[in-house]
Amino acid sequence: MDILPILSTLRRHKLTSWLLVLEIALTCAIVCNAVFLIGQRLQRMDMPSGVAEHELLQIQVADVTTPSNPYARLAEDVAVLRHVPGVLSVASSNQVPFGNSSSNGNIRLDPAQPERTLNATTYFGENLVPTLGTRLVSGRDLQSDDFVDVETAMKGLGNGDSKSLPHVTLITRTLAERLWPGQNPLGRIIYLTPVVGLRVVGVVDSLVRPNAYDTAKAQYTMIVPLRMGASKDQSYLIRTRPEDRASVLAAALAALKKADPQRVVTTQRSFDEVRRRFFQDDRAMAGMLVGVIAALLIVTALGIVGLASFWVAQRRRTxxxxxxxxxTRGNILHYFQTENFVLATFGIALGMVLAYGINLFLMSHYELPRLPGAYFPVGAVLLWLIGQVAVLGPALRAAAVPPVVATRSV
Amino acid sequence: MVPMLATTSEFFAMFKVPFQYGSAWTAADGSSRARVAVISSDLNDKLFGGANSVGKTLRLKDSDVRIVGVMKRWRPSPLFYDVRGGRFAEGQTSSFYVKPEGVFMPFFSGLEVNEGNFWQFTCWGKVATPGHLQDAPCVWVGLWVQLDSATKVADYRTFIANYAQQQKLLGRFANTDTRMPSLMQWLVFNHVVPxxxxxxxxxxxxxxxxxxxxxxxxxxxxxxxxxxxxxxxxxxxxxxxxxxxxxxxxxxxxxxxxxxxxxxxxxxxxxxxxxxxxxxxxxxxxxxxxxxxxxxxxxxxxxxxxxxxxxxxxxxxxxxxxxxx
Known part of the structure; x- marks a missing residue:
């Protein structure tokens, strides 16, 4: 197909051609970036938690009257839950992975260090490693004699008695690697305050923070042997087989209610729900972007159909x-198809530059990474396809113009 | 479980909270630490089917609290007086648009009713009693002041700065940085637009x-x-x-x-x-x-x-x- 006559025709329709090129360019730029954003969101939603998500349940209860001994109450509850048929393991925790609400501490490697090294989240609770199902990579798990009641620890903090403070901690592999790259973390000390130094006794493979907003810092996690009493902020975590989750949850709630009919269950959910809730904004945004891409492509396709129909009508006699x-009919068909291809190519070329510009803007405002080159061909192919599909109708109509038109009204 | 706000009686007038039944508690109720409460229209609908519940009693933890007022539907958006920590949320601040609390109580009454159940954040010293806010070396009060002229604003800034200096001399405060943003500055500071x-x-x-x-x-x-x-x-x-x-x-x-x-x-x-x-x-x-x-x-x-x-x-x-x- 000869492109030169097409170009010379387009030069006669400068305004409409430019409009089409600009529209394709803008669509291409936005589609490239939107596809990239969707990819980012999906990647975020896939963030590993390091726990056996399909086997875990979370329950939170609030007492109407404050229990006289919250530690005994917590131990009783855990014992009650352990006896529920189908329960494999029970833990109590101040926070849960992807649970949003979190306890965090500033870590120092030297107690005299003026600025923190980093901020890590702190899980407090017993039996967390086996229940959550995170793997111990080296060292040992926390033992019951490592644990200190939170009240005792607070008093110890108050009167400077370091004996009543916790002394050890578990950390994640990522945190160990960040604090002591390439070295053995076991036996090292992490300072939460100048007097609270915790010796690393074990490293777990992975355990995500409750507030995992920033992927880079999502695994900055410690497990500290502090025993919290029963309270509305404490969660009971139950491990069970995936297929037993619904029945175990119902039985566990019934058992807790039986132990004390007065209290109120404030949270009862599986970890699948915890994850769904944590990433709901990302899912909604990804869904919206898919909708926007679809709408944009439709609008652009309609624009192409409109202008192509106009050109066909205008050039009927030609x-x-x-x-x-x-x-032949094929010649005419190909003419319009090539014309659209040429316009789309101009638009895509311009669109790539624009896409790069939009990405630069987003990078400076929303902490997004650079748009990988792989997204450019995606946008290009999409727009070429849309262009060809859209122009097919008008081009077929053009091809159907009978030669006899030439003899009329000349 | 219903969230509660402990505040002073001026809260309602200052933020122009509309009332369906009854009214705010009086300043005297506040200073006598009376067990009274204002509840939201949502809670009133849920507990009393939307009827006039003024004079009825609510059981809050271990205390009986008398309802003195029921709000009309009130939905500030964002919930400006509860906005905080937005700088650390990586832009995920849609939680600032929740509904207001269900129960409002006089400041000290609220502290007493929920004693031992508060969670201290942002502390600069050792917390003597966990769950106890008053005299804890922590940030625990959000103070709203209505000042009608620029001079008053400047005077108040000086007052706050002097107060911080004085408290530092007394050994209570660790530093003397003071800031007093306007409402809009506060919202911007906390990235309220997700x-x-x-x-x-x-x-x-x-x-x-x-x-x-x-x-x-x-x-x-x-x-x-x-x-x-x-x-x-x-x-x-x-x-x-x-x-x-x-x-x-x-x-x-x-x-x-x-x-x-x-x-x-x-x-x-x-x-x-x-x-x-x-x-x-x-x-x-x-x-x-x-x-x-x-x-x-x-x-x-x-x-x-x-x-x-x-x-x-x-x-x-x-x-x-x-x-x-």
């Missing part, structure tokens, strides 16, 4: 003349 | 731009297709201005019809948003002002898009068109 001079 | 919403706004305008290019192209095609008709009109005496006006009216009509179509789509979209489990879901509705604004924008955008095609159409040479009829 087409008739060409047909009368021997052009 | 970053996703900002992104969506950009996206909306980019979409509008593409639609405008599309519309310019289509209107151009539409008008020029009728070149011969325009030629006849011009030959019969219509001025360029008349053709221009006709085309613009057409573009405007497209805008009106499009705006109404868009309104229906908006209702559908808002219905989808309301089904999302986000804090601001119940806020997603279209009021008259917003509808008017979008309709005006639709018409204005259509007219702007129609300018160039209308100009082109009005330049159609009548003689040339008549010849080809």
């Amino acid at each position: 087409i008739g003349v060409r047909r009368a001079l021997g052009a | 970053s996703d919403v900002k992104l969506q706004t950009w996206l909306a305008f980019a979409f509008l731009a593409i639609c405008l290019f599309n519309m310019i192209g289509l209107l151009l095609a539409k008008f020029l297709r009728r070149s011969s008709e325009i030629g006849v009109r011009r030959a019969l005496g219509a001025s360029r201005g008349a053709i221009f006006a006709q085309c613009l009216v057409e573009a405007g009509m497209v805008g009106v019809v499009g705006g109404i179509g868009g309104w229906l789509l908006t209702l559908l979209g808002l219905w989808l948003v309301r089904r999302q489990p986000v804090e601001y879901a119940d806020l997603a509705h279209l009021d008259i002002g917003m509808f008017g604004l979008t309709l005006a924008l639709a018409v204005a955008a259509s007219l702007a898009a129609g300018l160039l095609p209308a100009l082109r159409a009005s330049r159609v040479a009548p003689a040339l068109q008549l010849k080809t009829l």
Whole structure:
């Protein structure tokens, strides 16, 4: 197909051609970036938690009257839950992975250090490693004699008695690697305050923070042997088989209610729900972006259909003349298809530059990474396809123009 | 479980909280630490079926509390007086749009009723009693002050700075940095507009731009297709201005019809948003002002898009068109 006559025709329709090129360019730029944003969101939603999500349940209860001994109450509850049929393991925790509400501490490697090294989240609770199902990579798990009641620890903090403070901690592999790259973390000390130094006794493979907003810092996690009493902020975590979750949850709630009918269950959910809730904004945004891409492509396609129809109608007589001079239907069809391809190519080329510009803008405002080159061909192919699909109708109509048109009303 | 706010009686007047039944507690109730409460309309609907519950008793933890007032529906958005920590949320601040608390109690009464159950954040010293706020070396009070003139603001700033100095000398405060943002500064400081919403706004305008290019192209095609008709009109005496006006009216009509179509789509979209489990879901509705604004924008955008095609159409040479009829 000869491109030169097409270009010279387009030069006669400068305004409409430019409009189409600009529209394709803008669509291409936005589609490239939107596809990239969707990819980012999906990647975020896939963030690993390091726990056996399909086997875990979370329950929170609030007492109407404050229990006289919250530690005994917590131990009783855990014992009650352990006896529920189908329960494999029970833990109590001040926070849960992807649970949003979190307890965090500033870590120092030297107690005299003025600025923190980083901020990590702190899980407090017994039996967390086996219940959550995170793997111990090195060292040992926390033992019951490591644990200190939170009240005792607070008093110890108050009167400077370091004996009543916790002394050890578990950390994640990522945190160990960040604090002591390439070295053995076991036996090292992490300072939460100048007097609270915790010796690393074990490293777990992975355990995500409750507030995992920033992927880079999502695994900055410690487990500290502090025993919290029963309270509305404490969660009971139950591990069970995936297929037993619904029945175990119902039985566990019934058992807790039986132990004390007065209290109120404030949270009861599986970890699948915890994850769904944590990433709901990302899912909603990804869904919206898919909708926007679809709408944009439809709008652009309609624009192409409209302008192509106009050009076909305008050139009816020219087409008739060409047909009368021997052009086949295929020639006419290809002419309009090539014309659209040329316009789309101009638009895509301009769109790539724009896409890059939009990405630069987003990078400076929303802490997004650079748009990988792989997204450019995606946008290009999408727009070429849309262009060809949209122009097919008008081009077929053009091809159907009979040669006899040439002889009329000349 | 219902969230509670411990505050002073001036809260209601200062923030113009509307009451359905009863009223706020008095300053005397506040200083005598009376067990009284104001409840939200939602809680009143839930507990008392929306009836006048003033004088009824609520059991809050271990205390009996008498209801003195029931609010009308009150939905500040964002919940400005509870906004904090937004700088650390990486732009995920949609939780600032939750409903207000269910129970409001006098400041000290609230502290007493919930004693031992508070969670201390942002402390600069050792916490003597966990769950106890008063005299804890922690940030635990949000103070709102209404100051009616710039001089009063300046005076208050000095007062706060002096207070901090004095407390540091007494050994209570660790540092003497003081800041007193205005409400709007406070909201900006806490990034109350979630970053996703900002992104969506950009996206909306980019979409509008593409639609405008599309519309310019289509209107151009539409008008020029009728070149011969325009030629006849011009030959019969219509001025360029008349053709221009006709085309613009057409573009405007497209805008009106499009705006109404868009309104229906908006209702559908808002219905989808309301089904999302986000804090601001119940806020997603279209009021008259917003509808008017979008309709005006639709018409204005259509007219702007129609300018160039209308100009082109009005330049159609009548003689040339008549010849080809």
